Amino acid sequence: MNLVISGPQGSGKGTQAKLIAQQFGLVHLETGKLLRDMAGENSPLGKEVASIIESGRLVPDETIFKLLDHKIDRQTLDRGFIIDGTPRTVDQAVWLDQKLAKNHACIDRMLFLDISDKEAVKRLSARLSCPSCGRIYNLITVPPRRPGLCDDDGSPLARRADETPAAIKKRLEQFYQVTLPVLEYYRARKKLVEIDGQRPIETIFSDIVNRLQSYEYSAEK
Ligand code: AMP
Numbered sequence: 001m002n003l004v005i006s007g008p009q010g011s012g013k014g015t016q017a018k019l020i021a022q023q024f025g026l027v028h029l030e031t032g033k034l035l036r037d038m039a040g041e042n043s044p045l046g047k048e049v050a051s052i053i054e055s056g057r058l059v060p061d062e063t064i065f066k067l068l069d070h071k072i073d074r075q076t077l078d079r080g081f082i083i084d085g086t087p088r089t090v091d092q093a094v095w096l097d098q099k100l101a102k103n104h105a106c107i108d109r110m111l112f113l114d115i116s117d118k119e120a121v122k123r124l125s126a127r128l129s130c131p132s133c134g135r136i137y138n139l140i141t142v143p144p145r146r147p148g149l150c151d152d153d154g155s156p157l158a159r160r161a162d163e164t165p166a167a168i169k170k171r172l173e174q175f176y177q178v179t180l181p182v183l184e185y186y187r188a189r190k191k192l193v194e195i196d197g198q199r200p201i202e203t204i205f206s207d208i209v210n211r212l213q214s215y216e217y218s219a220e221k
Helices: 013-024 031-039 044-055 061-071 074-079 090-102 117-125 165-188 201-220
Strands: 002-006 027-030 081-084 109-114 127-129 136-138 192-196
Touching (some): 002 013, 013 027, 013 081, 013 109, 013 201, 027 031, 027 074, 031 061, 061 090, 074 081, 109 165, 109 201, 117 127, 165 192
Parallel strands (some): 002 081, 002 109, 027 081, 109 192
Antiparallel strands (some): 127 136
């Protein structure tokens, strides 16, 4: 099973993608994290990617294609995968379909986690992450056990550079202008699964699992 998961910033797509990958044994490809790793490299491309991410804009499609072309390898295709963060443009969705078709594969479902703008801003403003391992915390819903420190490695937690109020606003604007048409792309292909993202993490997860299991059964018939 190959999935993509999307939703406004702060919708919890990273959290759900991790749980879904564990449940179904899928490879989890998180484009935001892969790009942040690239941004940490001391190369001209790394610096360019860092400045784009910090401003809340989208990285050019060509960079995403190169990144994913390399990551969606034979092993990933054999296991199945969930991509979190891509496609963010219709061109990325088309590229992904073409890349998979060449390998006799396809995207089976696009999961869309829906939350209001107000909720997105509230959640992102409460978000902290670990610069060493990337684990994400939320001061309201998932606080660290010791204030300001990562539960896993004890590193001091930080706010992401693109989670200032100005960058949050820019990212939400981008989302509605560029990414919403991607939803219509999958709706037209009967692959869209819309999920209410304003419920507790466990409720959302069991809803997704139920809806994917019914897909798996119908695919077997
Ligand atoms: P995320 O962690 O998914 O919110 O991604 C963080 C940032 O990485 C975004 O605001 C974009 O600047 C960039 N990014 C992640 N995925 C993509 C993508 N598929 N296309 C373009 N930019 C992306």
